[in-house]
Amino acid sequence: MAHFPVNHPARALYRVLAGVIGLYILVFGVWGVAVTWGEGLFDRGSNWALGLRTNLAFSLVSVIFGAVLIVGASRRSNLGHYMNLTAGVVFLVTGVLMMSVLQTSANFLNFSMSTVIVSLLFGLVLLATGLYDKIGPPEHAEAERRHRRATVPGGR
Template sequence: MKLQDELPTDHKLATVYRLGAAVCGGILLLFGSLGFADQLSFFNTTGAKVAGLSTNGLLSLISVLVGALLVAGAVVGGNVASTLNMTVGALFLLSGFVHIFILDRPANFLDFGMSNVIFSFVMGLVILTFGMYGRVTGGLPHDNPYWRRRHPEKAAREEARRSLAPLASADRVTGDGKRPSGPRG
């Protein structure tokens, strides 16, 4: 089974996915653009700061590309935005962990500082949360489109039960139009 097989194609949660991708993508585009505006060297690791974060030209380029990707996902919306948010969020978290270990080492070619690591963790969690919202949990309500897609037999039984409920209450009405007073077995 593929992940996409479980996803409904049209649901009200798409607005959450779009909003998350657009806001986070906009923040990354702004950060990357400010780095380009400062005309930073591409591989400079001397500690140039933009918006309180260490950066260089390469990190600015990556920020602009990832921001544009998130904004494009927001334009497409739906399951694409959700899956993209989850993927990018996970990559941000992974980047935070990797950069913790290479701080103050020659391998730190993106010029990450501790503030960048914290930003990477926070942004990763925010993007990941937007992508997973209403999609991943053990207690999804039964009217959630993801629950219905994952449990089609149960959803069909509940739908049938709901459609038969008015008929069952109509059967309880007696011939004189009154409901019986006791429980029926």
């Protein structure tokens, strides 16, 4: 069974990191919508926003996703914990899938290799923030700390 740290001392830093990533994604999406407005939804042209290749569909999804991440980072509940875990997995899976179709007509989000790398990096950071920003009552945090420090039966 997985043991997530509860009330980690650096959880505020992790929430800030998730918020900064959400803000970048939101600004990228808005900029991308402005750049690609009037073109086809899944156009595979040479449109770039904040160093990443994009199309209107990817930009619109980024606006929504960025706003969701900012909301999750601003909440002082476990909503952000679950949102960051989910977003981390989504970014990692999307990065790998889009890398596998990069030079094909299936690249419907118009990813470039730099977009794949940023997606994978954001996925790793969001996954890490999700692992360390769980909030719970002090007794749960103490029980989790005791469990972590407990010795393994058999003298290990």
